[in-house]
Amino acid sequence: MCNTVGDMERTYTVTGMTCGHCVASVREEVSEIPGVTAVDVDLTSGSVTVSGEGFSDEAVKGAVAEAGYEVVS
């Protein structure tokens, strides 16, 4: 564990995204999580990198599910 308060960055793998609209949906939902400051989605690999502080994996999974996709790792 890192004791630094502040920035954290985590990368998740999301399945089901097929186009720019999917990317936009995921980015929008994940951006709404309190503490999230940036969301970077790579459509080709399905990787979603979330930056911010104090957000949880569960919140990210929930937001991705809300958008209609699934976090697989």
Ligand SMILES: [Cu+2]
């Ligand atoms: Cu799409």
